[in-house]
Amino acid sequence: MAHPLARMARAVYHPWPMALLAGVLSALLLLAASQLFASLQAQRMESAEMNARGERFLQRIEQLFGQLREGLDELEGQPLRGCDRAMVEVLRQVSFSHRFIYEAAFIGGRQHCSSWPRQSSLDVNRPPDIKGTRHQYWLNTSAERDDDLAALVIGRGYFRVSTSRGHLADVVDLEPGSSLLLVGKDSGQVLPLLGPQPIWPPKGWPSPEDRPLLIGGEQLVYTMPRPGQTFQLVLVAPRAGLRQRIDDIWQPLLPACLLLALLTGALVFQQVRQRQSLTGSLAGALRRRELHVHYQPIIDLQSRRCVGAEALVRWQRPDGTLTHPDLFIPLAEATGQIRRVTDYVLEEVLEQLGDLLRSHPQLYISVNLAPCDVSHSRIAAVAARLLQRFKVAPQQIAFEITERGMVDVQAARETLSELRAQGHKVLIDDFGTGYCSLAYLQDLPIDYLKIDKTFVDTLGHDAASSGVAPHIIRMAHALELKVVAEGIEDDAQARLLASEGAHSGQGWLFDRALTAQKFRERMAAQAEVP
Numbered sequence: 001m002a003h004p005l006a007r008m009a010r011a012v013y014h015p016w017p018m019a020l021l022a023g024v025l026s027a028l029l030l031l032a033a034s035q036l037f038a039s040l041q042a043q044r045m046e047s048a049e050m051n052a053r054g055e056r057f058l059q060r061i062e063q064l065f066g067q068l069r070e071g072l073d074e075l076e077g078q079p080l081r082g083c084d085r086a087m088v089e090v091l092r093q094v095s096f097s098h099r100f101i102y103e104a105a106f107i108g109g110r111q112h113c114s115s116w117p118r119q120s121s122l123d124v125n126r127p128p129d130i131k132g133t134r135h136q137y138w139l140n141t142s143a144e145r146d147d148d149l150a151a152l153v154i155g156r157g158y159f160r161v162s163t164s165r166g167h168l169a170d171v172v173d174l175e176p177g178s179s180l181l182l183v184g185k186d187s188g189q190v191l192p193l194l195g196p197q198p199i200w201p202p203k204g205w206p207s208p209e210d211r212p213l214l215i216g217g218e219q220l221v222y223t224m225p226r227p228g229q230t231f232q233l234v235l236v237a238p239r240a241g242l243r244q245r246i247d248d249i250w251q252p253l254l255p256a257c258l259l260l261a262l263l264t265g266a267l268v269f270q271q272v273r274q275r276q277s278l279t280g281s282l283a284g285a286l287r288r289r290e291l292h293v294h295y296q297p298i299i300d301l302q303s304r305r306c307v308g309a310e311a312l313v314r315w316q317r318p319d320g321t322l323t324h325p326d327l328f329i330p331l332a333e334a335t336g337q338i339r340r341v342t343d344y345v346l347e348e349v350l351e352q353l354g355d356l357l358r359s360h361p362q363l364y365i366s367v368n369l370a371p372c373d374v375s376h377s378r379i380a381a382v383a384a385r386l387l388q389r390f391k392v393a394p395q396q397i398a399f400e401i402t403e404r405g406m407v408d409v410q411a412a413r414e415t416l417s418e419l420r421a422q423g424h425k426v427l428i429d430d431f432g433t434g435y436c437s438l439a440y441l442q443d444l445p446i447d448y449l450k451i452d453k454t455f456v457d458t459l460g461h462d463a464a465s466s467g468v469a470p471h472i473i474r475m476a477h478a479l480e481l482k483v484v485a486e487g488i489e490d491d492a493q494a495r496l497l498a499s500e501g502a503h504s505g506q507g508w509l510f511d512r513a514l515t516a517q518k519f520r521e522r523m524a525a526q527a528e529v530p
């Protein structure tokens, strides 16, 4: 009885459901990824803009402060002290010649006079909000919308100069909802210069000196770097535009995401249909016996005589096209058809070469087993039945399993033990490419290690893996196993492998895979040479 999950997978495994599933999943994935991308991009842009705005504001504010201090220096530097017409004239002069000075005033004892005698907005008795080493600061934090209000007053000695809220707003050019604050560095006192009073302090405040921008969930807080000052200028901007910005980046990506999802669906549709048609065709090919078995001779590396052959399946379609085993064997493994392929190959071998094997008792043919042949104890019984039918000795049929076939080591051990008990030889194919550890090797009932072509290719070269083949041979000897090397393409490789102690080998140096007829002819030619 098939597992419910396997049954469900089989029910879904049709071109349309699979294409739909792939399309929907890839659409969801792409949409989520593009949302993430848009959100990161929008946040990056938002931060870059806020940093740039903060730096721009800082420059302008420094310019404004610079003018106020310059005005104070000029007033301090002139000789007049006391309130008379000349002083008022001086105060006016300073106010007119500096764009950001809204009002200049003299306050000395009981006397005070201003460049705006009738509408002075200075509160002469109010103590400063911030006392610096050279300057004192007063802030008018009234929420009244009055452009002429002295928003910031700086004092030095007998003089004070102020800048209006209008000037400040010109310089800073705040966006709606943003605020400009003055925050005492030590006291933490917060005075809003412009805009509404935000919730203070924000999470994460104060931010590290080298990172002026603090990103909160609802707002961005930019602290203008002013080393050595007693207060910090802080710009606070709401993140209200972030959602819109994300949407602006994301929306143009939407069609591309949907198109890609559609393409993925179409690709999956085509792949599943191709696989299904290949699966269907393979079933038909097995029924019509269109698969052919070829034989690649295995050569004794000392005597250079053929001692056996590896059975390699070929699929020649009725239209003459050849489907490579690397394409249909994995598919047959995935669909469970591989057992029928294995049985088919075994039967073909015995049918085609049964008489040759009977007349050459030392000759053997090795047959590839798939992982599922190894994990289920079935093949031993099939082999026994066929060998009895064709009257061939079990030691003349060897079985090759790859390291992939050893996933379930316990099941593999049982199958291999059964095969060996029947008299078959067992080989580990493509040795070195999988995950068969030395510990397992010691324990497994096997006779041969087959060195993979990749390690034979690098023999004698300056590659990192050039020492692997000799190492495998030494290891095999220590475990009393024989070694077959595959993919030998030149004589130097054959000689090197022989000198290292490999017993036999196969490869294009000796022969490619031959038809049964050609293999017979080769054996006959060999028999004529003593």
Ligand SMILES: Nc1nc2c(ncn2[C@@H]2O[C@@H]3COP(=O)(O)O[C@H]4[C@@H](O)[C@H](n5cnc6c(=O)[nH]c(N)nc65)O[C@@H]4COP(=O)(O)O[C@H]3[C@H]2O)c(=O)[nH]1
Pocket: 296, 311, 312, 313, 324, 325, 326, 329, 341, 342, 345, 368, 369, 370, 429, 430, 486, 487, 488, 489, 506, 507, 508, 509, 513
């Ligand atoms: N470049 C090069 N190639 C060489 C040389 N000598 C041999 N080969 C090729 O290397 C592959 C060796 O077989 P494999 O490792 O068992 O690898 C086999 C085996 O894993 C699988 N396969 C083939 N027949 C069967 C079968 O009947 N059952 C199962 N389960 N798998 C099979 O398909 C794979 C590919 O088989 P093939 O295409 O016949 O390819 C064969 C063979 O033709 C050489 O000197 N140079």
